[in-house]
Amino acid sequence: MHGSEHFSRNPRPEWQMRAFREVIEDCSLQDVGWTGVPFTWDNRQAGQANVKSCLDRALENEEFLQRYEHISVRHISTTESDHCLVLAEFRKTLNGVRPRPKQLRYENVCQSHVDYDKIITESWLQNQASNGLQGVVDSLQSLQRDLEPWGAKEFGCLAKKVRKLQQKLYKLRRQSVGRGPSTEEKSIVKQLREALRQEETWMRQSSRVRWLKEGDWDTAYFHAQAAQRKRINKIANLRRLDGSVCVNEEDDKCEVQAFYQNLDTSQGLCDLGELLDFVPEKVTMGVNELLTNPFSSEEVREALFHMAPSKAPGVYGFTAGFSSVI
Incomplete structure (x- = not known):
């Protein structure tokens, strides 16, 4: 797929690697990744005649990724064959790993609730015992305690909620053959529309895909992206x-x-004067004075509102989007 996956005195043509990447993309596949030796094939020749390449790989589609959360691929060296063994392990649950308590992670979907502003305001004001930064810390800690059970109660598992509403709508529409939609059916449609929008917002935040706008309702794609990112960030050992x-x-x-x-x-200090004489000056006295000036509240506000809303969760789990709202 890439030039780094081939070793020889003659580099692999870029058009061949580009064509292979396009085929994988057209088939809606993605590389699982691997651990072990970097090349899966070695011609075992000596000197400049040696050629190594990553010929064997494991690919997956969205359906496979959703079915198996924990996937690992290892390249195992062999003595007889010029190819490595490729061992793929996939499990729905990861055995032998003790679950750790999860820190609160602020979800943008909470903002869609009608009582959101009221909950935030009351929790913030009731528990602000001090002024200044200590008061902000106290309020954030109280919000962390209040939002977690409230979010679990009000939203729960959005995917399960969507499935139940779809089943209800299916039964109602089967019963309404030959007549118009009933009041209950209209209510279920309204609830389902809102649940789908909430599920999409939640999956979009989990997947961290910023270049797609909300409104596509492609939650399967968002789920695949979130699962892929989770596996990439996972440290096995x-x-x-x-x-x-x-x-x-x-x-x-x-x-x-x-x-x-x-x-x-x-590692010890040494005189860097001679080295610094050859480094061009980039930060002038005027720029240095500007950088060392005390920052203003307007600069903080401008920097905060330029951040992606789902990025930079703080110590208490609140993202930049929450800070910009309050």
Whole structure:
């Protein structure tokens, strides 16, 4: 698919790789990804005659991605064949992993509720015991406690809600053959329309697809994007510098702590004056004075409103979209 997946003294023509990528896109497939050795085929020749390439890969469509949440592909070296073994494992649930408590993640769909402004205002004012930044922190903590059960009660599982409404509408329309829609049927249609809009808003935020506007009602696509992003961001295990793998949560904590301790440890100071003499000046005195000036509330507001609404969740789980609303 890409030039980095082929090694030889003669590079792979770009038009061939582009044609392969277009075929995958036309078939609505996407690469699963892999772990292990980077090339699945090696001609075992010596010197400049050696050629390596990633010929074998695993692809998936949206239906497969929705059915199996946990998918992993490994390249396993062999002694007899010039190809690697490709081992694909897929499970609906991930065994051996203890669920961790989830932090509140603010959902844009909450803004569609008729009582949203009232809930936010009351919770914010009732629990603001202090002034200044401490008061903001107190209000955010209270909102975190209040919004989670309220959102679960009012919205619940939107996909299940949509299915139930569709089933009700199906039964009502079967019973209304030969006559116009009843009052109950009109009410169910209105509820279903709103539930579909809420489901799309929720899936769109989960998928982080910003270049599509709400209103397409293509929730299957959004779900596939969200599942793909979740799998890409998933860390299966941590590997130490010596090649060994962390086997439990305590090992993971120690490895992460050691990594950042080494990263932040000073390597010693040296005179950089001679090196800096050759670096062109980019930040002038005027620019430096502008950058060091105290920021104003208008600058904060402008920066906040230019952020994507579903991005940058803070410590308490509230995104930029929530901050711009309040």
